[in-house]
Amino acid sequence: MTQQGAVGGDQTALHHGFVNLVTNDMKLAGIKSTTGVGIFSHQVNSQVPHSADDIKIINGIIADTVILGQFVPTSIGGAGAALFAGRTTLGDVKTITPCNLYSAPLPPGANVYASTANKRGADVHKEYLAHARELDRTLNNVPEGSVGPVEARLLSFGKGGIVAGLAMGAYGEFSHHVQILADFIAAKRAHDYVTSNTMPVHAAKNMFKQALLRKWGLFAHRGWAHLLLQRINRIGCAGHPVDAGDERSEAQMNRDHHHRHPDCGRA
16 A cells, blocks of 8 residues: 655655654553554465565565553553453554645645545545455455455454554644544543543643644644655755766665665554
């Protein structure tokens, strides 16, 4: 599954950076997570040639993060707990550049930024489902309309089989599932915080959630600004293009980036 808009090493770094940021904040809250490597390998490996060395081929589908919410009690309450607590959920991060998604027709009164991030986030589950069905057809000879082992495995995760679409927009906006994940992290931190403090749990949750969304929003704005500045440096100012000898090839930059940042699981 590919990101919308321009591609390149800097956007990959931004994507991985947000994955790491969310993972670290879950860890601070005592919420366990892991990568999606190996989750679907049993469903596809029997049909993959032994010579295959591409990690994405061997694994079939690799989620950016696997939220191990089964270790968190549903009693912490809130929208986040309703979606994530008591179960294991796959999550996939998507970054949206300023592209044609922002000019798509919207319902009257809809906010273009929130709607764009929500639509991109909602598309994640559809893409995962389509990819799972394609793997079943091509690797497991599952006929059209039947549920194969890859699709069944996918639907065993999340509430109602949903994959959380964690979309970060070009203007610092986030999809609905990002907001719900922030609620989940804040609720867990508040639940632990009030055991040794006199602050009401709802006040503690608001405190943690606001701090979390501010941090994530700042990361998004700084990340996109850095990406734009890097691209300006590559093409040069108007009338002063960068000399070919001063700039490495895109392929070389991608190779260097992936050497330093191994693929942590973009499906």
